[in-house]
Amino acid sequence: MxxxxxxxxxxxxxxxxxxxxxxxxxxxxxxxxxLRTSNPVCSIQDVYIPALNKTENSTAYQSIYLDLKLDNENKDKGIYYDPVNITLHYYVNGLNSDKIGIIEIANYTISGFYQGHQKKTRRKNWINTYGVPWDAAVKAVAGGKAGFRMDLATAVRFKILFWKTKRHGVVVGADFDVNDVGMKATNKGTRLKSGVPEFFSGGTPARxxxxxxxxxxxx
Structure with a gap:
């Protein structure tokens, strides 16, 4: 017992x-x-380049219109953005060329701001360009599409209840094509990505x- x-x-x-x-x-x-946080989702919603619009037939107006969307998908966490740096590039030989030449054509900064949880923010700007080989770009769109790239760099802090996290760097980018009317070739948004595998990025924690x-x- x-x-x-x-x-x-x-x-x-x-x-x-x-x-x-x-x-x-x-x-x-x-x-x-x-307490887990997810970086904002950044995407290019719209692009217009008047100099590449065949109906305009003029490269006199050399600015680019860009519509950028920033999406905070966190359910209960706000985001404080540091200044958001945007850089645009032009692919001299096109996106699919084996010998790609890429040149910087624009750079601008969006002032820092706060974004509430599950909020979407649009930033629409006309951007001045420099060093664009417009004659080559016009020929490229006449033959199909011209290739461009956008890169975004910033740092964010997350607001959780009454405190803020340390800064987290966000560096993302994406390629996109422009057609012969000066518009982004695809109608849906083009998401900017960091290149970090999804499993480790914090986007899908299920596994x-x-x-x-x-x-x-x-x-």
Whole structure:
């Protein structure tokens, strides 16, 4: 009888430790999920280059109209943006050339601002260009499309309840084509990406959550 009593106490202790470990692990997991942040989603919504519009037939007006969307997908976290630096490039030989030459043609800065949780912000600007080989670009769109690239660099801080996180760098970019009426070739938005694999970027945590939960269960 005494032996059974010791065994029962040992089993109860093990169960208590297991329950405590599991509860602590799940609490830590849920806390991590609640504090976890996602970088804003940046996309090019619209582009217009009058100099490449065949109906205008003139390269006198050499500015570029750019419509940029910044999307805060966090459900309960605001975002403070540092100044947002935008750089535009032109692909001299086109996007699909084996020998690509790329030149910078514009650079401008959007002032820093605050964006509430699950809010979308549009920034629409006419941008002055420099060094664009317009004759070559006009020929490119006449033969199909001209290739461009946009790069964005900034730093963000997340507002969680009453405090702010440290700054997180955001560096993203994307290629896009312009057609012979000076518009972006695709109607839907072109998302700017960092090149970091999605598994590690924080965009889809499902697999990470599954791994952590499995380890806790094994413990």
């Amino acid at each position: 005494a032996d059974y009593g010791v065994s029962d106490r040992g089993t109860g202790c093990c169960r208590c430790c297991f329950s405590f470990t599991l509860t602590l692990g799940l609490t830590s997991l849920f806390l991590w999920l609640s 990470l959550v599954l791994v952590v939960f499995s380890v806790l269960v094994l413990l």
